[in-house]
Amino acid sequence: MSNDSASLNLAGKDVPLPVMSGTVGPDVVDIRKLYGQTGAFTYDPGFTSTASCQSAITYIDGEQGILLHRGYPIDQLAENSTFMEVAYLLLHGELPNKDELDKFVYTISRHTMVHEQLATFFRGFRRDAHPMAVLVGVVGALSSFYHDSTDITDPQQRLIASHRLIAKMPTLVAMAYKYSIGQPFLYPDNSLGYTANFLRMTFGVPAEHYEVNPVIERAMRRIFILHADHEQNASTSTVRLAGSSGANPFACIAAGIACLWGPAHGGANEAALNMLREIGDVKRIPEYIARAKDKDDPFRLMGFGHRVYKNFDPRAKVMKATADEVLKELNISDPVLDVAKELEHIALSDSYFIDKKLYPNVDFYSGVILNAIGFPTEMFTALFALARTVGWVAQWNEMIADPEQKIGRPRQLYTGSAQRDYVQVGDRK
Numbered sequence: 001m002s003n004d005s006a007s008l009n010l011a012g013k014d015v016p017l018p019v020m021s022g023t024v025g026p027d028v029v030d031i032r033k034l035y036g037q038t039g040a041f042t043y044d045p046g047f048t049s050t051a052s053c054q055s056a057i058t059y060i061d062g063e064q065g066i067l068l069h070r071g072y073p074i075d076q077l078a079e080n081s082t083f084m085e086v087a088y089l090l091l092h093g094e095l096p097n098k099d100e101l102d103k104f105v106y107t108i109s110r111h112t113m114v115h116e117q118l119a120t121f122f123r124g125f126r127r128d129a130h131p132m133a134v135l136v137g138v139v140g141a142l143s144s145f146y147h148d149s150t151d152i153t154d155p156q157q158r159l160i161a162s163h164r165l166i167a168k169m170p171t172l173v174a175m176a177y178k179y180s181i182g183q184p185f186l187y188p189d190n191s192l193g194y195t196a197n198f199l200r201m202t203f204g205v206p207a208e209h210y211e212v213n214p215v216i217e218r219a220m221r222r223i224f225i226l227h228a229d230h231e232q233n234a235s236t237s238t239v240r241l242a243g244s245s246g247a248n249p250f251a252c253i254a255a256g257i258a259c260l261w262g263p264a265h266g267g268a269n270e271a272a273l274n275m276l277r278e279i280g281d282v283k284r285i286p287e288y289i290a291r292a293k294d295k296d297d298p299f300r301l302m303g304f305g306h307r308v309y310k311n312f313d314p315r316a317k318v319m320k321a322t323a324d325e326v327l328k329e330l331n332i333s334d335p336v337l338d339v340a341k342e343l344e345h346i347a348l349s350d351s352y353f354i355d356k357k358l359y360p361n362v363d364f365y366s367g368v369i370l371n372a373i374g375f376p377t378e379m380f381t382a383l384f385a386l387a388r389t390v391g392w393v394a395q396w397n398e399m400i401a402d403p404e405q406k407i408g409r410p411r412q413l414y415t416g417s418a419q420r421d422y423v424q425v426g427d428r429k
């Protein structure tokens with residue numbers, strides 16, 4: 001609690017409100033007792049000024065372009081750590097020592113297989129189903145296969161469910177891809193690391209040995225780390241809200257996947273690459289910039305702008321460097337990368353984007369990398385879901401363990417009809 005306090009003057013009455021301080025970042029005004037004291041609610045659609053929880057996992061300073069996981073800057077983690085280290089850090093609060101990491105990696109690798117009947121479940125989908133549609137279904141369906149880890153009051157079951165979700169997501173995402181192209185599912189190979197195993201299950205075939213390219217593996221690892229968590233974003237808040245009712249973790253993560261699918265959130269990487277392809281040539285960029293600025297045109301520059309980052313997205317810097325690395329390694333000269341770089345250059349010197357503080361976000365370059373690696377655009381958001389599962393699970397665990405946790409139940413400003421009497425159907429106009 002801070003020494004400061006706030007007060008609200010409502011209908012001539014002063015209502016004192018406590019102010020709470022975090023480790024770093026803005027103070028928050030505690031309005032929990034406001035309704036009891038005044039009978040009024042606050043109004044904040046989209047939660048632009050509202051903290052929905054306390055959290056010790058991720059810190060973002062949107063003005064400075066800072067992203068910290070448990071205090072560690074994202075660029076240091078992306079450069080130095082493995083995805084498993086980041087997963088452990090998010091879940092347990094500290095970077096693991098060697099023994100802890102070995103044990104964690106071993107545990108996760110022992111949960112990579114999925115129940116054999118899930119393969120049958122997959123076969124119910126159309127081959128052209130969007131991978132996110134498949135994932136919403138199969139991840140939700142995990143609740144029907146792993147009954148022994150759905151009791152959320154048992155910390156051991158919560159931990160097992162968390163390990164299962166982190167371990168099985170690569171298998172399920174790879175299966176969604178294999179199903180869409182009509183190739184057989186590959187079982188996990190636990191002698192490989194998390195990222196290499198995923199690449200093999202996705203691009204390998206049973207008849208051949210799959211050689212993991214270390215540059216691609218590093219790029220994928222970075223993409224996973226950069227997407228692992230992002231504090232109370234829409235999908236994470238969805239996971240918390242679903243979990244606040246006591247729903248099991250598999251159902252909660254399925255809810256997060258559904259939310260992530262939207263083009264304003266996880267669907268943006270797919271939308272950004274589609275937009276770059278549509279622009280096609282640097283000569284056409286001014287036309288699209290003009291459309292983005294036109295109030296009467298719903299078009300937006302996909303991969304630009306962020307609710308929180310109003311300076312730059314620190315993840316976008318790492319992504320841009322990784323895009324260069326991957327294209328060089330694969331010896332690809334992709335005109336889409338030229339369009340992306342020129343678009344960024346033009347937009348960042350245009351007063352519309354400067355004044356509105358619109359910068360490229362993490363998804364602006366990730367599509368170019370994933371495309372070069374060989375993923376079809378429909379898979380992009382599924383890869384985001386794979387990585388974000390770590391953050392969702394960490395945030396879900398934090399919420400369940402929080403003694404102040406309550407069912408999430410926002411209030412509303414009602415604007416419908418006041419009470420009126422029922423009219424029989426024949427008497428209605």
Ligand code: ACO
Nearest residue numbers: 263264265266268292300301302303304305306307356361
């Ligand atoms: N292109 C053109 N104009 C934009 C863009 C854009 N990408 N983003 C915002 N603006 C403009 C809006 O038109 C608005 O202008 P106005 O004040 O004149 O009405 C102003 O900037 C503020 O925009 P809001 O939508 O109010 O900002 P908000 O914080 O609600 O939206 C969002 C953030 C949804 C990310 C938005 O910038 C957007 O739609 N971007 C494109 C989609 C995208 O890349 N999403 C990925 C987000 S990152 C992630 O999920 C990992």
